[in-house]
Amino acid sequence: MALGSEGRDGFTSRFGIVCAAAGSAIGLGNIWRFPYVVGESGGGAFLLIYLAFVLMLGIPVMLSEFVIGRKAKRNAYGAFRKIAPGTWWPLVGVIGIVAAFVILAFYSTIAGWTLHYVYLSVANSFKGLGALEVTSVFEAFQTSGGLPLMWQMIFILLTAVIVLSGVKKGIEKYSKILMPFLVLLLISLSVRAITLPGSMGGLHFLFNPDFSKINAAVILGALGQAFFSLSIGMGALITYASYFPDRTNLSATSFQVSIADVLIAILAGVAIFPAMFALGMQPEEGGPGLIFMVLPNVFQAMPGGYLVAVAFFVLLAIAALTSSISIMEVVVAFLSEELNIKRKSATLITVIASAFVGMFCTLSWSTFEGVGIGDRNIFDLLDFTASNVLLPLGGLLIVVFVGWYMKQQAVRDELTNMGVLKLVVFMIGWYTKDERTEEDRARFRAIRIRIYAVFMFIVRFIAPIAIAIIFLNAIGLIRI
Numbered sequence: 001m002a003l004g005s006e007g008r009d010g011f012t013s014r015f016g017i018v019c020a021a022a023g024s025a026i027g028l029g030n031i032w033r034f035p036y037v038v039g040e041s042g043g044g045a046f047l048l049i050y051l052a053f054v055l056m057l058g059i060p061v062m063l064s065e066f067v068i069g070r071k072a073k074r075n076a077y078g079a080f081r082k083i084a085p086g087t088w089w090p091l092v093g094v095i096g097i098v099a100a101f102v103i104l105a106f107y108s109t110i111a112g113w114t115l116h117y118v119y120l121s122v123a124n125s126f127k128g129l130g131a132l133e134v135t136s137v138f139e140a141f142q143t144s145g146g147l148p149l150m151w152q153m154i155f156i157l158l159t160a161v162i163v164l165s166g167v168k169k170g171i172e173k174y175s176k177i178l179m180p181f182l183v184l185l186l187i188s189l190s191v192r193a194i195t196l197p198g199s200m201g202g203l204h205f206l207f208n209p210d211f212s213k214i215n216a217a218v219i220l221g222a223l224g225q226a227f228f229s230l231s232i233g234m235g236a237l238i239t240y241a242s243y244f245p246d247r248t249n250l251s252a253t254s255f256q257v258s259i260a261d262v263l264i265a266i267l268a269g270v271a272i273f274p275a276m277f278a279l280g281m282q283p284e285e286g287g288p289g290l291i292f293m294v295l296p297n298v299f300q301a302m303p304g305g306y307l308v309a310v311a312f313f314v315l316l317a318i319a320a321l322t323s324s325i326s327i328m329e330v331v332v333a334f335l336s337e338e339l340n341i342k343r344k345s346a347t348l349i350t351v352i353a354s355a356f357v358g359m360f361c362t363l364s365w366s367t368f369e370g371v372g373i374g375d376r377n378i379f380d381l382l383d384f385t386a387s388n389v390l391l392p393l394g395g396l397l398i399v400v401f402v403g404w405y406m407k408q409q410a411v412r413d414e415l416t417n418m419g420v421l422k423l424v425v426f427m428i429g430w431y432t433k434d435e436r437t438e439e440d441r442a443r444f445r446a447i448r449i450r451i452y453a454v455f456m457f458i459v460r461f462i463a464p465i466a467i468a469i470i471f472l473n474a475i476g477l478i479r480i
């Protein structure tokens with residue numbers, strides 16, 4: 001296992017780093033949440049706003065988390081304590097830890113459903129069923145209480161096992177190999193979906209913006225979806241970046257991860273909406289059960305559908321695992337580094353606490369049916385609180401921290417890898433007495449500094465103001 005400068009566990013290969021960060025980002029957020037939120041929020045116009053948010057706000061927040069994490073080499077709370085000792089800033093880490101709990105609770109509900117669907121597809125349970133029957137299979141399961149609860153607990157335990165085996169062995173190994181397969185499967189599902197008769201309305205829904213459907217709540221929803229899907233705003237990527245080596249190119253990594261994340265979400269949309277239209281379902285109908293009610297129909301209409309179904313749900317469960325380990329790691333790293341609890345006990349505490357809260361989410365459609373606010377049940381409320389409130393709030397504070405609190409030289413050093421590079425360039429010059437060294441260094445700097453200026457402008461002004469306006473607008477304090 002590679003040890004960082006302070007004897008911490010760390011990532012080794014460049015590919016492994018991108019994969020681990022991408023493994024955190026790519027998960028149920030793209031494949032389960034994105035399609036149903038797009039469906040409820042009116043389609044194409046939502047997609048456009050979401051893309052704009054990823055580009056203008058998401059990538060800068062992600063990069064800010066990388067900067068904080070690699071600079072401090074600490075967990076989400078400890079990072080703020082190290083860079084800003086004696087201030088209130090570590091509270092941002094506390095928000096992140098609370099968000100991690102809440103997300104783990106409802107995330108494991110859906111991941112549990114996914115595990116059950118692995119089982120159902122192995123048992124070939126959908127064979128010969130029509131669309132209505134596929135829907136009733138899902139609803140019977142969702143409202144049954146005990147069964148989804150069992151799968152949820154299995155998923156939480158699986159997450160804990162990987163978290164326990166440590167960063168490199170656990171996280172890097174699993175992320176690396178499997179994600180490309182998921183992409184291939186999604187592509188084949190999309191192809192099948194758009195060749196179903198009557199499917200074109202789905203593409204139209206997804207790609208033709210109808211701005212009359214946009215309001216303040218939808219805009220906040222797009223921000224929440226962007227943050228949730230990119231794993232930002234709660235310190236998961238601060239924690240991961242704390243294991244990055246000094247040579248990692250932070251800005252390139254943030255671009256690669258975000259673009260992969262967006263592409264996979266769009267692919268999931270292209271697999272789902274055409275299929276819904278072909279089945280005669282309304283896009284806003286699905287709710288959290290959407291993919292579980294739609295995709296079994298697509299599998300049935302495919303050659304080799306049995307194997308595709310099994311592979312799809314297995315890979316989706318793995319994608320969910322590579323995300324949930326990054327969520328659990330936020331809490332475990334905090335407990336073990338800040339409170340000096342052994343990693344084992346820290347994981348155990350996290351498992352028990354999140355299983356407890358998670359139970360309420362899973363039972364939202366059975367035991368606790370009807371408990372909630374307005375038409376949101378417990379599950380919806382926790383999802384809303386984490387995705388649309390805690391993550392944007394965390395993201396806002398994170399960019400303000402990097403833009404206004406951190407020493408600008410430190411930020412610049414992280415972004416340009418200057419601390420290390422200067423030394424390398426100096427050493428090369430020293431050994432080779434190469435005339436071009438100075439010039440090379442200047443060119444290198446110039447490229448980076450342009451990115452730096454844009455980044456700084458966004459984290460200081462654009463991102464904080466935009467996030468604040470979206471919030472205030474959504475709670476009705478201002479009207480835009």
Ligand code: PHE
Nearest residue numbers: 025027028029030228229231
């Ligand atoms: N981004 C993950 C997904 O799309 C979920 C996640 C959210 C992970 C926040 C970490 C932090 O599934």
